[in-house]
Amino acid sequence: MVDMTYKNGVVTAKLYGEIDHHIAPRIRGDIDAQCEHSRPSRLVLDFGKVGFMDSSGIGLVMGRYRMISLLGGKLEVVNVPPNLQKIFVLSGLEKLGVMK
Amino acid sequence: MKTVNEMKLSFISKSANESFARSAVAAFLLPLDPTVAEIADVKTAVSEAVTNAVVHAYPDTFGTVIIEAKLTDKGHAVIKIRDRGVGIPDIKQAMEPLYTTSTDERAGLGFAVMQSFMDNVKVRSTVGKGTTVTLEKNFIRAAYGQK
Structure with missing residues (x-):
């Protein structure tokens, strides 16, 4: 799921465990509620502790990109582990310039 | 090639079963001595196919999803x-990357992931009757006779 912190205009969402179609809507709800409340200039999605992810995780990132853009903020995706690199590359998300 | 093991799994199309399905298939493949990357590939592809069944095959109801798997001596x-x-009216269109009929946050990458992560993907579907997705993969270490 997700642990969130807010500091100096930045929401950091530390994702952990498995991200699939069953889990993604709950993570989305938590992140969006925090961002609507805090109105951050930056949303950081930290994938360091994610053990498994299918394309639901890609949908989650794309949706958060849209959400934070509408709020006038920027998205950053950090700490993508080696086992998730393949699906991130396939998704073409690096073209959005959000992968750090 | 000789079939050395088979399994059949049946469950209802609840999203909570997506995790169960991919983990069960991964456990079944362990005698092939898969690498971590190979297991991740299969789990991801199975998760995509099962999610398609949960989201698209039974949009307003629950139905049965069946997984059958076979391992060969090679x-x-x-x-x-x-x-x-409900079946897929246009399989070619459904398999196009980024195509999705879902209003939820789906990336439209399910079939692209399956094709990229497996050696072969076949889809057969009849509108009103259902869909069968066949995923195939060769496991390198098992193929060289270590197991």
Whole structure:
């Protein structure tokens, strides 16, 4: 799921465990509620502790990109582990310039 | 190639079962001595196929999803994910990357992931009768006779 912190205009969402179609809507709800409340200039999605992810995780990132853009903020995706690199590359998300 | 093991799994199309399905298939493949990357590939592809059944095959109801898997003595795995749902009217269109009929946050990458992560993907579907997705993969270490 997700642990969130807010500091100096930045929401950091530390994702952990498995991200699939069953889990993604709950993570989305938590992140969006925090961002609507805090109105951050930056949303950081930290994938360091994610053990498994299918394309639901890609949908989650794309949706958060849209959400934070509408709020006038920027998205950053950090700490993508080696086992998730393949699906991130396939998704073409690096073209959005959000992968750090 | 000789089939050395087979399994059949049946469950209802609840999203909570997506995790169960991919983990069960991964456990079944362990005798092939898969690498971590190979297991991740199969789990991801199975998760995509099962999610398609949950989301698209039975849009307003629950139905049965069946997984049948076979292993051969040459380290080849065949995994079939079958539903008796609404079917896919245009398979070619459904398999195009980024195509999705879902209003939810779906990336439209399910079939692209399956094709990229498996050696072979086949889709058979009849509108009103259901869909069968067949995923195939060769496991390198098993193919060289270590197992």
